[in-house]
Amino acid sequence: MRWLWLIPVLPFLGAFLNGVVLRDRLGKKGVWMVACGSVLAALLVSVLAISGYLGSEQYSAHEPFEQSVYEWIPAGSMGLDDGSFADVSVEMGFLLDPLSCVMLFVVTFVGFWIHWFSVGYMDHEPGFQRYFTYLNLFMGMMLMLVLGNNYLVTFVGWEGVGLCSYLLIGFYFDEEFPPYAGRKAFIVNRVGDLAFLAGMFALVAHFGTLNYEKLFGTIEAEPALVQGDYVLGMTLATFVTLALFIGATGKSAQIPLHVWLPDAMAGPTPVSALIHAATMVTAGVYIVVRSNVLYQLAHGTSELVAIIGALTAIFAATIGLAQTDIKKVLAYSTVSQLGYMFLACGVGAYTAAIFHLMTHAFFKGLMFLGSGSVIHAMSGEQDMRKMGGLKEHLPWTYRTFVAGTLAIAGAPLLAGFFSKDQILAATWADHKLLWVVGLVTAGLTACYMFRLLFMTFHGPFRGSEEQHHHLHESPPSMTIPLIVLAVGAVFSGYVGIPKLGSIDINVFDHFVGQVVAHVGHGEHHASLGIELFLMALSVVVAFAGWWLARKYYGGDRGLAEGERWAAKFPTVHRWLFNKYYVDEAYDATAVRGTWACARGLFRFDSKFIDGVLVNGSRHLTVGISLLSGFFDKYFVDGLVNLVGVVSQSGSRFFRRLQTGLVSQYALVLLIGMAMLVWFYVVVGLRR
Amino acid sequence: MSTLLDVGTLHYLVLSALLFLIGTIGIVVRRNMITVLMSIELVLNSVNINLIAFSFSHGDLTGQIFAIFTIAVAAGEAAVGLGILIALFRLRQTTELDQARELSG
Numbered sequence: 095m096r097w098l099w100l101i102p103v104l105p106f107l108g109a110f111l112n113g114v115v116l117r118d119r120l121g122k123k124g125v126w127m128v129a130c131g132s133v134l135a136a137l138l139v140s141v142l143a144i145s146g147y148l149g150s151e152q153y154s155a156h157e158p159f160e161q162s163v164y165e166w167i168p169a170g171s172m173g174l175d176d177g178s179f180a181d182v183s184v185e186m187g188f189l190l191d192p193l194s195c196v197m198l199f200v201v202t203f204v205g206f207w208i209h210w211f212s213v214g215y216m217d218h219e220p221g222f223q224r225y226f227t228y229l230n231l232f233m234g235m236m237l238m239l240v241l242g243n244n245y246l247v248t249f250v251g252w253e254g255v256g257l258c259s260y261l262l263i264g265f266y267f268d269e270e271f272p273p274y275a276g277r278k279a280f281i282v283n284r285v286g287d288l289a290f291l292a293g294m295f296a297l298v299a300h301f302g303t304l305n306y307e308k309l310f311g312t313i314e315a316e317p318a319l320v321q322g323d324y325v326l327g328m329t330l331a332t333f334v335t336l337a338l339f340i341g342a343t344g345k346s347a348q349i350p351l352h353v354w355l356p357d358a359m360a361g362p363t364p365v366s367a368l369i370h371a372a373t374m375v376t377a378g379v380y381i382v383v384r385s386n387v388l389y390q391l392a393h394g395t396s397e398l399v400a401i402i403g404a405l406t407a408i409f410a411a412t413i414g415l416a417q418t419d420i421k422k423v424l425a426y427s428t429v430s431q432l433g434y435m436f437l438a439c440g441v442g443a444y445t446a447a448i449f450h451l452m453t454h455a456f457f458k459g460l461m462f463l464g465s466g467s468v469i470h471a472m473s474g475e476q477d478m479r480k481m482g483g484l485k486e487h488l489p490w491t492y493r494t495f496v497a498g499t500l501a502i503a504g505a506p507l508l509a510g511f512f513s514k515d516q517i518l519a520a521t522w523a524d525h526k527l528l529w530v531v532g533l534v535t536a537g538l539t540a541c542y543m544f545r546l547l548f549m550t551f552h553g554p555f556r557g558s559e560e561q562h563h564h565l566h567e568s569p570p571s572m573t574i575p576l577i578v579l580a581v582g583a584v585f586s587g588y589v590g591i592p593k594l595g596s597i598d599i600n601v602f603d604h605f606v607g608q609v610v611a612h613v614g615h616g617e618h619h620a621s622l623g624i625e626l627f628l629m630a631l632s633v634v635v636a637f638a639g640w641w642l643a644r645k646y647y648g649g650d651r652g653l654a655e656g657e658r659w660a661a662k663f664p665t666v667h668r669w670l671f672n673k674y675y676v677d678e679a680y681d682a683t684a685v686r687g688t689w690a691c692a693r694g695l696f697r698f699d700s701k702f703i704d705g706v707l708v709n710g711s712r713h714l715t716v717g718i719s720l721l722s723g724f725f726d727k728y729f730v731d732g733l734v735n736l737v738g739v740v741s742q743s744g745s746r747f748f749r750r751l752q753t754g755l756v757s758q759y760a761l762v763l764l765i766g767m768a769m770l771v772w773f774y775v776v777v778g779l780r781r
Numbered sequence: 782m783s784t785l786l787d788v789g790t791l792h793y794l795v796l797s798a799l800l801f802l803i804g805t806i807g808i809v810v811r812r813n814m815i816t817v818l819m820s821i822e823l824v825l826n827s828v829n830i831n832l833i834a835f836s837f838s839h840g841d842l843t844g845q846i847f848a849i850f851t852i853a854v855a856a857g858e859a860a861v862g863l864g865i866l867i868a869l870f871r872l873r874q875t876t877e878l879d880q881a882r883e884l885s886g
Contacts, residue, residue: 754882756817760808 095146098161098188101136101198102241102251105233108132113227122222126213129226133209133233137202144195156608158191158307160243167246172302180302189243189306193609196448196602197240197380200455203582204372205233207575211463212364214571215470225265225362232258236373240380244304245294248381252290252345255374256283262369263361275357282354286344290381293337300330310387310611317391317613335388335395338381339402346378346432348406353677355429359421363469366421367462371428372455379435379451383444387611390442400440400524404531407433409674411538415545416660416670419476420465423546427502428458430535434517437532443520445606449590450517452602453509456582457501463576464495467568468550472561478549479653480561485551487565490573492551494580499547501583503540504636509587511633516592519628536632540639545656548647556653592625793834800827814869814876818862825855 111128118125152159167184174180190198209229216225232255239251256279264276298304300320301312313320313331320331328336342348347355358370369375382389382399389396410429417423431454438447469476471488485492501508504515514536521529555562567573590602646655660667669675751762800823807820829848836844866876873880 752885754885756878757809757812760805764805764809 095143095150095159095161095190097139098143098159098190098241099163101139101143101202102188102234102237104132104136104139105230105237109227109230109234112223112230118223122217125223125226126209129230130206130209130213132230133202133206136233136237137206140198140202143190144199147190147195158189160187160189160307162187162243174302175300182298182302184244184246184304186247187243187305188241188247190241191609192605192607193380193383193448194240196452196606198237200452201233201236201240201373204455204459204579205236205368207578208364208368208372208459208463209233211367211466211572211575212362214569215364215466216362219362221265225262228258228261228265229365229368232262232369232374236377239377243306245297245306246304248384249290249294252341252377252381253287255369255377256280256287256345259283259358259369259374262365263358265361265365269360271357272360275354275360279354279358282351283344286341286351289337289339289344290341293334293341296324296330296334296337306384310385313387313391314611314613320388320391329392331388331392332395335385335392336398338385338388339395339399342378342382342436343402344378345381346375346436347429348378348402348433348436349409350676352406352410352429353680356422356425356673359419359425363421363462363466366425367459367466370425371462372459375428375432376435376451376455379432379439379447382436382439383448383609386439386444386609387613389439390611390613396440396442398440399436400521400528403433403436403438403440404521404528404535405433406430407437407535408531408538409433411535411542413670413673414542415538416667418479420468420478420481420546420550421462421476423478423542424458424462424465427539427543428454430539431458431502434514434532434535437521437528438517441520441524441528443517444610445590445603446513446516446520448606449602450510450513453501453513453583453586456579456586457498457510460494460576460579460583461498461502463572463579464491464498467491467572467576470568470572471565472557473564475557475561478546480557481550481555482553482557483551483555484565488551488567490567491576494573494576495547495551497580498583499543501587503543503639504536504632506633507587509583509585512587512590512592515629515632516590518632519592519625522624522628533632533635537635537639540636541643542639544640544643545647548643549653549656552648553650790834790838793830797827797830797834800824800830812877812879814862814866814878817878818859818866821862822855822859825851825858 108129108131111132112125116124116128120128147153147159150159162185164186165183166186169182169184171179172182209226212225212229216222219225235251235254235258237251239248239255242248242251260276260280263279264273266272294304297309301309303309320334321329324330324333326333340351344351355370355375359366361370389399407430410426410433414423414426414430417426431450435447435450435454438444438450467488468481468484468491471484471491472481475481497508501510504511518529518532518536521532591599593600593603646659672678753759804820804823804825804827807823808817811817811820829851832844832848832851836842836848869881870876
C-alpha cells in the first residue's frame with residue numbers, strides 16, 4: 095500500500111521514456127517492452143496494493159486508505175460562503191477504498207491486455223512509438239483519476255484522459271476525418287468540464303476542502319449543510335450534483351453531449367477499446383458514484399440522471415440497430431450501456447452501476463478488440479455489409495466475440511446478465527416507466543449485437559476477392575488478450591450474484607457498498623419473487639432480441655432480409671441511420687452559431703477595431719502631424735528665417751563699410767585714433 | 782651762448798607731428814602701394830623722432846632703445862609689405878591699391 099503513488103507514476107514513466115528519452119532508439123521491441131512493462135508493473139503494484147488494503151486494519155474498520163504525496167496547492171486562508179475563514183489546501187493525494195480498488199483493477203487489468211493487443215495490432219502502423227507514448231500517458235492519467243483523494247486530482251486525471259483521448263482519436267492526423275473527430279471530442283468534453291469546474295468551485299467555496307473523505311464525512315454527519323437554498327432556487331447538493339453530472343454527460347457521452355463518442359471511432363481500434371469503452375468514458379459514472387452522498391441528498395438530480403441514462407440507453411440502442419460500420423455499432427452500444435450505468439446511479443443502485451461498469455469493461459473491451467481483429471483481417475475494412483462468414487477464418491476471434499455478445503445481451507449466467515439484471519431490478523423498485531425503457535433497451539441490445547455478430551461472422555462473404563484472399567486469424571499476441579477478456583466477460587459476473595432470499599453471496603455489493611452512504615434517497619430492493627420474475631423477463635426479452643436478429647440476419651440470409659425489413663419502415667430507418675440527425679441539429683445550431691458569432695466578431699474586428707480604432711487613429715495622427723507640420727514650417731521655421739532676414743538686411747547696410755580699399759580702412763583707423771586722442775586729451779583734461 | 786634759433790623739444794615735437802600728418806595723409810590718399818609703404822615709414826619715423834626727443838629731454842635711454850626696436854620692426858614690415866607688393870604685381874600687373882578690393886562686402 096505504501097507504493098500506491100507508484101501506480102500512476104509507472105505509466106507516466108513509460109510515457110516519458112518512450113516519448114522523450116528513448117524515442118525510437120531501441121526499435122519497436124524496445125517501445126512495446128517499455129510500454130507494456132510499465133503497465134504490467136502498475137497492474138502488479140495495484141494487485142499488491144489492493145490485497146494489502148484488503149488485509150489491513152483500515153479495511154476491517156471500513157475506512158479508506160489515504161496517502162498524501164505532497165501538499166500541492168497551499169491556498170492559505172480563504173473566506174467561505176458562510177463568512178468564516180478556512181485554511182484551504184489541496185494535496186496531491188491518493189485514496190484506496192473499495193470503489194477505487196475496483197476501478198484500479200479494471201483500469202490496470204483491461205489496460206494491460208489492451209496494451210498487449212496493441213502490440214500486434216499496431217505492428218504495421220507508422221507512429222508505433224507515438225501510439226504507445228499516448229497510451230501510457232492515458233493510463234497514468236486514468237489512474238490519477240480513479241486514485242485521486244480529492245476532486246482536483248481527479249479533475250487533473252479527468253482532463254488528462256480527455257487530452258489523450260483527443261490525441262489518440264486524431265492519431266491518423268494525416269487523414270481528414272480523425273483530427274476533426276478529435277477536435278469534436280475535445281470541444282464537446284470542454285462543455286462538460288466547465289460544469290465540473292463550477293461544481294468544484296461551489297464545493298470549495300462552501301466547505302473549504304475538496305478532499306473526498308473530509309467532504310463526505312462532513313455532509314454525511316450533517317446533511318442539512320447542503321440542503322439549504324443555494325442558488326437559483328437549488329440547494330447546494332442539487333447545484334453540485336447537476337454540475338458534476340453535466341461534466342459526466344460530456345465524458346461519458348450521455349445525451350445531449352453524446353455526439354463525440356461515435357466519431358471517436360476514427361482512432362485506432364484498441365484505443366476505442368481502452369478509452370472509449372472500458373475506462374475513460376466510465377469516468378462519469380465513477381464521479382457520480384464517488385459523489386453518491388451528494389446525489390442521495392439531491393433527489394431532483396438523481397431523477398434527472400435516471401431519466402437521461404434511460405433515454406440515452408434506448409436512444410443509442412435504436413441507432414445501433416441501423417448502423418453498418420462495425421465500430422459505430424459498438425460505439426452506440428457503449429453509449430447505451432453507459433446510459434444503463436447512469437440509470438442505475440439515478441435510482442440509487444450505485445454498486446450496480448459500478449458492477450455493470452466492470453463487466454462492461456470486460457465484454458466491451460473484448461468486443462472492440464474483436465472488431466479490431468476483424469478489421470485487421472479485413473485490411474482496414476469496417477463496413478459490415480462487406481463482411482460475413484468470417485467465423486471459419488477467424489475462429490478464436492469468433493468464439494471470444496460470441497462470449498462478449500452473449501454477455502452484453504444478458505444471456506443467463508454470463509457477466510452482463512447479473513449486472514444488467516441488478517440495474518433493472520433496482521429500476522423496477524424505483525421507477526416503473528424507466529424500467530420499461532431499460533427492458534426494451536435490453537431487447538434492442540441483444541438484437542443489434544446479434545445483428546452485428548451475424549452480419550460479420552455468419553452468412554456468405556461479401557467483400558472483394560482480394561480481401562478474401564488476405565483473411566487470416568490474428569497472431570497469438572492479439573488472440574490471447576481476447577481469450578483473457580472473454581474469460582472475464584463470462585465469469586466476472588459471479589462476484590455479484592444477486593441476493594436471492596437468504597442466500598447472499600453478492601461479494602461485490604458488500605464490497606463496493608461500503609462507499610455508498612445511507613442518507614436520504616437510497617436503493618430500493620425488490621422482493622425475491624419479483625427479482626426472479628424480472629430475471630426471467632429480461633432473459634425472455636434478450637431471447638426476443640436474438641430471435642429478431644436471427645430472423646433477418648442469421649444463417650445464410652446475407653443482407654437482403656435486413657434491407658427488406660428496413661424498407662418496410664423507410665422513415666424510421668432513415669432517422670436511425672442518420673442518428674436522429676443530432677449531429678445535423680448541432681451543426682445547424684451550435685456549430686453554425688459559433689461560426690456566425692465568429693464571423694460577427696471578425697466583422698466587428700475588421701470594421702470597428704481595424705476600421706474605426708486603428709485606421710481612425712492613423713487618420714488622426716496624420717491630421718495632427720499635418721497641423722504640427724504647418725506650425726513647424728510657418729511658425730518655427732519662420733522665426734528661424736526671420737533671424738536670417740534680419741541679419742541679412744542688417745548686413746546689407748554694414749557691409750558697405752567693407753569697401754576693400756585699404757586707404758579707407760586707414761582713414762577709419764585715423765578717425766578712430768583721433769577720437770581716442772580727443773577723448774583722452776580734451777575730455778580727460780576737462781575733468 | 783645764445784643762438785638765433787634755440788632748438789628745443791617742442792621743435793622736435795612739431796616736426797614729428799608734421800611728419801606724422803604727411804605720412805597719414807599719404808597712407809589715406811595715395812593709391813600706389815609703394816607710396817603707401819613709404820608713408821608708413823614716414824609715420825613710423827615721426828614716432829621715432831618723438832621717442833628720441835622725449836628721451837633726450839628726460840635723459841632716459843629707454844626711448845632711444847624703443848626707437849631702435851621700431852626701426853627693426855619697420856625693416857621687417859617693409860620686407861613683408863614689399864613681398865605682398867610683388868605678389869600683388871604678379872597677380873595684377875599693377876601696384877594700384879584700388880585694383881585689389883576683393884574683400885569688398
